[in-house]
Structure formats: C-alpha cells, structure tokens
Amino acid sequence: MTQALDTLRDLSLAEQLGRLHRLWRTAADVALTPLGLTQARWTALWKLNRLGDHLSQKTLADALEIELPSLMRTLGQLEEQGLITRHCCQHDKRARIVCLTPAGKALLAQMEQRIITVRQQLLSGISEPELRQFEQLVQRISSNALAQLDPHRPS
Incomplete structure (x- = not known):
C-alpha cells in the first residue's frame, strides 16, 4: 500500500x-x-x-x-x-x-x-537559497532520467 x-x-x-x-x-x-x-x-x-x-x-x-x-x-x-x-x-x-x-x-x-x-x-517570493536548492534538485532529477534512458552515458 x-x-x-x-x-x-x-x-x-x-x-x-x-x-x-x-x-x-x-x-x-x-x-x-x-x-x-x-x-x-x-x-x-x-x-x-x-x-x-x-x-x-x-x-x-x-x-x-x-x-x-x-x-x-x-x-x-x-x-x-x-x-x-x-x-x-x-x-x-x-x-x-x-x-x-x-x-x-x-x-x-x-x-x-x-x-x-x-x-x-x-520567482517572486522565492529566496536565493530556495531557488538554488530547487535548481540542484531539478538537475539531479534530469541526470537520473538521462542515466535511466541511456545507462552507458557517462554522468
């Protein structure tokens, strides 16, 4: 569940x-x-x-x-x-x-x-640290997606 x-x-x-x-x-x-x-x-x-x-x-x-x-x-x-x-x-x-x-x-x-x-x-109301953290998370998700789509691709 x-x-x-x-x-x-x-x-x-x-x-x-x-x-x-x-x-x-x-x-x-x-x-x-x-x-x-x-x-x-x-x-x-x-x-x-x-x-x-x-x-x-x-x-x-x-x-x-x-x-x-x-x-x-x-x-x-x-x-x-x-x-x-x-x-x-x-x-x-x-x-x-x-x-x-x-x-x-x-x-x-x-x-x-x-x-x-x-x-x-x-981006109004979003602090710089919040924005940087969000950008890092989006980049990590993107990297994970690319690795899943092409497991032989270097990270």
Missing part, C-alpha cells in the same frame, strides 16, 4: 513539473506575442543566441530536441522576417549555417528584457 502511495506521489510530482513547464512557457508566450513571435520562433531564436550564433541547422534542432524537418519551417519564417540568414557551411556543403541578423539581435534584446521580467514575476 505504501509503495502505491509513493508511486502516486511521484506521478503527482511529474504532473506538477509538466504543468510548471507549460505555465512558464505560456507566460513567456504572452510576453513575447506583441513582438510577433510564436513559441517555435522565439525558442529557436533564444536557443540560437544562447549557443553562440553561426550554428548548423542540425545542431540547433538537436539543441531544441526537435527533428530537423520540424525546425525548417520555423527557420524559413524567421528568415522571411529578416531575423536570421542561412548559408552553406564551408566545410560541408550539405550543412546549412544559421546566423542572427542585426534585426534578430535587436529583437533578442527586447525578448531578453521581457523574459527577465517574466522570470522575476514567476
């Missing part, structure tokens, strides 16, 4: 984490919609910027944890908006490199301010 209750409690935690993720993303979406960005577009721009720009489409898709064909449409839309450019890689003509344009970099500055505001609002 205790094991069944523990299982339910674990499922509840997973559901809460999933809900937290959805709520956080929705709050960011609401803040970024006035900039003309869908979730797919802003997450691609954000990840491209965080990984250092001048990235292959494949690397960006892997970092976003989506399939390359799913990313292609979003990149086309970002290119039409003048926020990125794509060109062939010098070392591998099959690969395409994604770069931020000056307009993309300017938009990212606006995005960053809005995302910082959302983060501050969502």
Whole structure:
C-alpha cells in the first residue's frame, strides 16, 4: 500500500513539473506575442543566441530536441522576417549555417528584457537559497532520467 502511495506521489510530482513547464512557457508566450513571435520562433531564436550564433541547422534542432524537418519551417519564417540568414557551411556543403541578423539581435534584446521580467514575476517570493536548492534538485532529477534512458552515458 505504501509503495502505491509513493508511486502516486511521484506521478503527482511529474504532473506538477509538466504543468510548471507549460505555465512558464505560456507566460513567456504572452510576453513575447506583441513582438510577433510564436513559441517555435522565439525558442529557436533564444536557443540560437544562447549557443553562440553561426550554428548548423542540425545542431540547433538537436539543441531544441526537435527533428530537423520540424525546425525548417520555423527557420524559413524567421528568415522571411529578416531575423536570421542561412548559408552553406564551408566545410560541408550539405550543412546549412544559421546566423542572427542585426534585426534578430535587436529583437533578442527586447525578448531578453521581457523574459527577465517574466522570470522575476514567476520567482517572486522565492529566496536565493530556495531557488538554488530547487535548481540542484531539478538537475539531479534530469541526470537520473538521462542515466535511466541511456545507462552507458557517462554522468
């Protein structure tokens, strides 16, 4: 009986984490919609910027944890908006490199301010030690999940 209750409690935690993720993303979406960005577009721009720009489409898709064909449409839309450019890689003509344009970099500055505001609002009332502990716990859970999915992966 205790094991069944523990299982339910674990499922509840997973559901809460999933809900937290959805709520956080929705709050960011609401803040970024006035900039003309869908979730797919802003997450691609954000990840491209965080990984250092001048990235292959494949690397960006892997970092976003989506399939390359799913990313292609979003990149086309970002290119039409003048926020990125794509060109062939010098070392591998099959690969395409994604770069931020000056307009993309300017938009990212606006995005960053809005995302910082959302983060501050969502973390309101949480102390720095509480936040650090939560981050450590989330990292530990993530590491455990990765180890379970790929037992041969080094920790």
